[in-house]
Amino acid sequence: MKTIKVNVVTPDGPVHESDVEMVIAKAESGELGILAGHIPMVAPLKIGAVQLKKDKTSEYIAVNGGILEVRPDQVTVLAQSAETAGKIDYDRALRAKERAEKRLYEQKNEHVDFHRAELALKRAMNRISIVEKKY
Template identity: 70%
Template structure:
């Protein structure tokens, strides 16, 4: 089967590079699946998992937004933050989730603080789910 190069890059540098048969992820407009030869496109990403399929193996990367750039032979994911499932510190993610939930439950906060806490919670839950392969 044909493959394409995929790169997941953050402002801190590359997180993952490989040859894959398919990339699937969650764009802000919905789920996207990309196969080799796909038409060029750019799409904003939502907080979610990137699934990288090659043969019978699937690797997972948690991303917290960014952009997906597709070319016929290459996919580049420019993420604000990204972590391979195997590298996720689940205990740290669970602590971040608890902190975000506490901030959401505090009654005296501005709309901006609420939104920041809500996004922190979504990022933490995404990392936990990706580490388990559960999404």
């Protein structure tokens, strides 16, 4: 199967670069599957996993929003932040999840920003799921 080059980049620099057979990502409009030769497009990304498939194996990258740019021979993910499974601190992600859940539970307190707590929970759960898929 033909491959397509993938670059995942954040404001802090490159996170991942490889050639893969398929890229699967969660865009605002739904899940996208991209193969070599895909028509050019740009799509905003949700907090979620970017799955990179090659030789019947998958690698996952936790992406916290951003933009997916597709060209026939290359996919670029411009993310606000992104981490490969090996770079995620699982215990820290669990603690972040617990903090966000606590904030959401205490939403009656007028000092809690519900939207911000909800996004923190989504990011933590995304990071946890990426590490758990690794095993």
